[in-house]
Amino acid sequence: GHTFSATTTMFWQVLLVCVTLAAGLERVQVHTKPADIKYKTFISPAVSLKSGQIANTPSFWGPLPWLDGPVAIHSFASDVVSDNDRQVPLSEVYVHHWLIFAHDPNDDELLFNGGVCAPLTNVFGIGAELRHSVYTFPEDYAVITTGKEIWTANLHFIRTTNVPDVQSAIECRCPNSDPPYHNRGAVGCCPDGGMCYGMHNSTLNDPVNYYLKYTVGYTEITPEKKPLTVFSFDITAEHSYDCRIQYNVPLLATPTTNTTKVSMATVPTNVSIVLMELHLHIGGVVMTVEHYDAQGKFKGIVCSNEPVYGSGGPSVPGNETGYLVAIPMCKWNTPYPFVRGDQVKLIAVYDGRTIKGGHHYHSGVMGIVYMYGVAHAEKKNCIKTFNKLCNPPPYFSVQQCEECGWEHYSSLTAAGCDAPQIKSHCQTTGGAGNVPSPVAGLSLNFKPLSGKPPLTLTLSGPQGSWFAAGWNAGQPLMDGAIAWVYTVDSNGKSVVQERMLGNHQAGNVTIANMEHSVKTVNGTTSVTFVVQKALPTGRENCVLFAKGDTMGGMQLQYHGSNRGTICHV
Numbered sequence: 001g002h003t004f005s006a007t008t009t010m011f012w013q014v015l016l017v018c019v020t021l022a023a024g025l026e027r028v029q030v031h032t033k034p035a036d037i038k039y040k041t042f043i044s045p046a047v048s049l050k051s052g053q054i055a056n057t058p059s060f061w062g063p064l065p066w067l068d069g070p071v072a073i074h075s076f077a078s079d080v081v082s083d084n085d086r087q088v089p090l091s092e093v094y095v096h097h098w099l100i101f102a103h104d105p106n107d108d109e110l111l112f113n114g115g116v117c118a119p120l121t122n123v124f125g126i127g128a129e130l131r132h133s134v135y136t137f138p139e140d141y142a143v144i145t146t147g148k149e150i151w152t153a154n155l156h157f158i159r160t161t162n163v164p165d166v167q168s169a170i171e172c173r174c175p176n177s178d179p180p181y182h183n184r185g186a187v188g189c190c191p192d193g194g195m196c197y198g199m200h201n202s203t204l205n206d207p208v209n210y211y212l213k214y215t216v217g218y219t220e221i222t223p224e225k226k227p228l229t230v231f232s233f234d235i236t237a238e239h240s241y242d243c244r245i246q247y248n249v250p251l252l253a254t255p256t257t258n259t260t261k262v263s264m265a266t267v268p269t270n271v272s273i274v275l276m277e278l279h280l281h282i283g284g285v286v287m288t289v290e291h292y293d294a295q296g297k298f299k300g301i302v303c304s305n306e307p308v309y310g311s312g313g314p315s316v317p318g319n320e321t322g323y324l325v326a327i328p329m330c331k332w333n334t335p336y337p338f339v340r341g342d343q344v345k346l347i348a349v350y351d352g353r354t355i356k357g358g359h360h361y362h363s364g365v366m367g368i369v370y371m372y373g374v375a376h377a378e379k380k381n382c383i384k385t386f387n388k389l390c391n392p393p394p395y396f397s398v399q400q401c402e403e404c405g406w407e408h409y410s411s412l413t414a415a416g417c418d419a420p421q422i423k424s425h426c427q428t429t430g431g432a433g434n435v436p437s438p439v440a441g442l443s444l445n446f447k448p449l450s451g452k453p454p455l456t457l458t459l460s461g462p463q464g465s466w467f468a469a470g471w472n473a474g475q476p477l478m479d480g481a482i483a484w485v486y487t488v489d490s491n492g493k494s495v496v497q498e499r500m501l502g503n504h505q506a507g508n509v510t511i512a513n514m515e516h517s518v519k520t521v522n523g524t525t526s527v528t529f530v531v532q533k534a535l536p537t538g539r540e541n542c543v544l545f546a547k548g549d550t551m552g553g554m555q556l557q558y559h560g561s562n563r564g565t566i567c568h569v
Contacts, residue, residue, distance in 0.1 A: 031274070031331055034074055034139040037217050040067060044212040049093065049159040051206055052169070052199025056192040059101055062152035067216055072142035072225045075217030076124050076135040080157070082210050087317040090128055093210055094170040096156040096190065099125035103150040109398070112143055113230050114375060115419030116268050117243040118406055120232035126279040126368065129307070131318040132326035133277065137228060137372065138333050141274050142219070144227040155212060156187065158196055162204060167358035169196035171281070177363060180251030185363025187246065228274070229375045231419070233265045235346045235367030240265040241406040249283065249362040252352035258285060260349050261367060267342040268419045272335035273373030276303045281365040282324050285349040289369055294341035302344070303330035322355040335373060341413065344369070385415035386425060391443050400566065401426035439545040439564040444469045453534045459486060460526040467547035470501060473538030476565040479503040481544055482535070484514070486527045494518050496529050542567040
């Protein structure tokens with residue numbers, strides 16, 4: 001078996017194993033090792049698991065022990081160990097995935113990640129192939145840190161000791177799965193602290209502590225060091241960013257019958273990459289990334305690698321029989337260039353192979369790509385276009401701003417935006433926030449951003465018609481929502497009513513006229529008022545928008561009005 005050493009030469013020894021496993025693959029290069037590289041090994045907090053138990057820590061789990069001070073990270077390797085530094089085989093604890101995140105301590109912004117796949121905002125990580133997934137970057141390229149970041153982890157470990165159906169357990173079989181042709185598996189069916197498939201009635205009480213062990217290779221930051229950004233792509237996405245992460249492979253005729261999934265994604269910025277990481281699950285045959293320009297012209301195969309399956313015995317860490325234990329990375333000493341608007345075609349091939357005692361269908365498989373490179377952004381009309389589509393800053397929340405950005409991603413990339421620019425622009429909250437309105441001509445500003453009362457709201461809409469905003473914590477519907485409606489009374493004087501809405505009904509007035517101020521400029525009326533009570537929060541937290549038309553004037557109506565809702569504010 002392959003051993004994991006914490007010595008200063010560990011990275012390059014393990015890398016040699018990876019290259020040997022991938023012999024003949026022309027895109028596998030050994031990166032030039034910085035002469036002054038140093039290494040430091042860390043152990044994560046413990047994860048305690050009984051037989052059949054699942055750990056799926058939240059992404060903010062930690063903080064992880066990390067390097068002090070500003071450094072340039074050139075390499076990263078990881079392992080799973082138990083007490084006394086014992087290496088743990090996949091047959092004991094299956095590593096479904098491990099993801100390492102870097103947070104800005106001031107506003108919790110996720111760092112070093114430029115998208116494109118919205119759920120995958122990590123810096124390092126992916127799955128069971130971790131012992132052979134050794135990140136190395138050329139000597140002039142690194143993840144440049146300030147030393148102030150907070151590092152956290154999402155660790156998804158499944159202890160399969162005494163589990164009767166290991167394949168169903170490690171593929172996170174869901175309760176509504178109906179194999180072999182309607183099988184379903186998902187991360188959500190492997191909750192943190194829960195029990196895996198077939199073990200829900202287990203009475204075994206045999207906890208063991210497990211840890212992520214990781215070694216970081218680093219140097220001092222020098223002027224020639226180029227900062228790396230990671231970009232993520234997922235084969236389940238239809239519009240680059242809308243990643244569903246997992247999909248299912250129904251029963252195949254034989255263990256060697258292939259099934260292929262294909263998708264296209266847009267490269268968000270000019271970027272020169274030095275490393276590409278591929279991720280598949282058990283059953284994966286090959287993953288390929290092809291390069292096309294914005295006009296659809298084929299530019300070549302960027303990366304195509306086959307996973308390696310273990311053959312050293314069921315309990316040999318790094319070479320467990322039947323398990324996917326390695327997927328060689330593609331690496332470049334001379335960076336490979338992409339231009340903003342280029343397309344990458346992701347091709348994932350699976351077959352019916354499985355571990356001993358398994359079956360020839362798969363649930364919850366993946367086809368994920370990470371690219372590490374130096375981004376070269378072109379601003380052009382990016383910010384102007386963003387403000388037109390999503391309202392200008394400050395924004396109500398970073399999440400809400402980014403969701404608007406992903407919704408209009410195609411238009412924004414055409415205007416020169418890239419994912420890092422969108423993320424950066426969405427940080428401009430300024431202690432208040434404009435909620436991006438789905439209804440043209442309407443905007444709503446909350447202050448303070450925290451939502452603590454008293455809340456000052458500014459609602460803007462077209463001159464000469466009524467308009468309103470509402471809040472429903474539980475559902476994206478009018479029924480039960482609190483609403484604030486700008487209109488006029490019988491004397492033509494402006495009023496701001498607070499209402500409790502009904503089902504497609506104007507509902508009941510709870511405050512006939514809130515104290516407010518009105519200003520009209522260039523055909524837009526803005527009304528500012530104060531809400532003295534805290535808004536309820538729930539699972540949806542939706543803002544509702546509505547406006548009449550100039551033909552209807554100030555007469556409130558449902559049919560004929562323009563309406564829209566935006567949630568998760």
